[in-house]
Amino acid sequence: MSLDFIEYPDREMLYLSLASKISGQLSQHLRTNEGASLCLPGGTTPLQVFSSLSGAELEWSRVTVFLNDERWVNGDSERSNSRVLRSHLLIGKAAAANYIDLYTGSAEPAEAVPALTERLTPHLPISVLVLGMGVDMHTASIFPDSSESLLALAPDAPLLMPITSLPGESRITLTAPPLNRALNKHLLITGPEKREALERAQKLDPTEAPIRAFLGDITVHWAE
Numbered sequence: 001m002s003l004d005f006i007e008y009p010d011r012e013m014l015y016l017s018l019a020s021k022i023s024g025q026l027s028q029h030l031r032t033n034e035g036a037s038l039c040l041p042g043g044t045t046p047l048q049v050f051s052s053l054s055g056a057e058l059e060w061s062r063v064t065v066f067l068n069d070e071r072w073v074n075g076d077s078e079r080s081n082s083r084v085l086r087s088h089l090l091i092g093k094a095a096a097a098n099y100i101d102l103y104t105g106s107a108e109p110a111e112a113v114p115a116l117t118e119r120l121t122p123h124l125p126i127s128v129l130v131l132g133m134g135v136d137m138h139t140a141s142i143f144p145d146s147s148e149s150l151l152a153l154a155p156d157a158p159l160l161m162p163i164t165s166l167p168g169e170s171r172i173t174l175t176a177p178p179l180n181r182a183l184n185k186h187l188l189i190t191g192p193e194k195r196e197a198l199e200r201a202q203k204l205d206p207t208e209a210p211i212r213a214f215l216g217d218i219t220v221h222w223a224e
């Protein structure tokens with residue numbers, strides 16, 4: 001189990017370098033495989049990585065993109081992770097990618113699980129995974145101290161889990177096993193608070209600090 005921590009001189013450098021790392025790993029994968037999959041975080045931190053990646057010279061039509069997790073809201077909502085992905089990544093060259101939207105429009109995320117499982121399974125293992133993290137040490141929609149998270153962290157967890165116990169909207173998340181089986185894993189964090197949170201997480205149990213469950217063979221990309 002190894003954690004590689006890269007500290008960048010500034011955020012701009014981080015976003016550009018990570019985008020170029022991701023596109024390099026995807027094109028490497030495409031050299032010997034028919035297709036590649038790219039699984040990306042929601043939230044606000046990755047916006048510029050998405051923008052920079054959208055112009056990458058890649059055979060995007062052979063790349064399948066999906067999010068780590070999604071909030072159960074319409075695609076035009078301010079809270080939609082897909083909205084950000086559509087406006088920042090799936091434009092320019094990357095518009096040719098095959099995008100699997102985790103939000104299906106069904107009333108509850110549980111109803112979407114069987115069909116989504118069928119659509120995502122052919123794209124596993126994930127070729128390139130980027131995770132984000134909150135200052136509370138959650139990642140994807142796996143939050144500290146919740147019974148749903150305990151299930152999502154289990155070694156035999158299903159591919160997807162609805163998350164309905166958080167305040168606000170329901171969510172859907174990929175669980176720990178498929179995320180951890182990714183061939184290339186990255187964690188994108190910025191700012192001193194998240195760096196401290198990551199250090200704290202390394203001494204805690206994954207139920208208290210879910211990111212802890214993902215720290216094997218991962219590259220952490222950080223800038224102030």
Ligand SMILES: O=C(O)[C@H](O)[C@@H](O)[C@H](O)[C@H](O)COP(=O)(O)O
Nearest residue numbers: 041042043044045132133139140
């Ligand atoms: O839907 C979500 O909320 C995310 O996928 C989540 O896991 C995110 O990566 C972190 O909350 C960090 O979010 P920020 O980048 O906004 O800090």
